Amino acid sequence: MIEMLRDRGLTLATAESLTGGMVGSRICDIPGASDVYVGGVIGYSAAVKHDLLEVPEGPVVTEAAARAMASGVRGLLGTDVAVAATGVAGPDPSEGRPPGTVCMAVAVGDPAAGGGIESIEVRLPGRRKQVREFTVITLLGMLRRALLATDDGGVGLGSGSADPFAVGDRGRDRTPDAP
Secondary structure, three states: OHHHHHHHOOOEEEEEOOOOOHHHHHHHOOOOHHHOEEEEEEOOOHHHHHHOOOOOOOOOOOHHHHHHHHHHHHHHHOOOEEEEEEEOOOOOOEOOEOOOEEEEEEEEOOHHHOOEEEEEEEEOOOOHHHHHHHHHHHHHHHHHHHHHHHHOOOOOOOOOOOOOOEOOOOOOOOOOOOO
8 A cells, every 4th residue: 555655656644533543553564654654633532523623513423524534634734645534433332323333534636636535434343442453454445445446547436336344235244354
């Protein structure tokens, strides 16, 4: 993924909530990450999401919130690409959403030039730690697919290629494959 970003001359930022920096950490584990990874915002509280990342007032465990987080961090840090994750790791529900509910977004390209933001909502299985780990894996997989779509002349994931673990997949909980 680092090489994909580097080859395209793109920079990356992260906005994380339930993962608490795990996405940024995973990225920084890769040699050469400093060539493309600018940084991230850990917006664990709703106030940080609203005030810093410009998430509209209201619930923060939604696809709209994840898209706003990706857009907000991309603007804040001046990057070409951003990823975001918000959700309920558990063990208790939040905002009436059950544990394992996660909303993720990937923003690729300049919005003024047609760059889009793709998002999904998933129900991930497992306890708190597994939900957080699966979120990292799924989000980085989304980023990879979005970057591959740019090779095909697209600006992101494109219609119809949403994550296979989405809630819309007959509501089944699914375990993501490792990237």
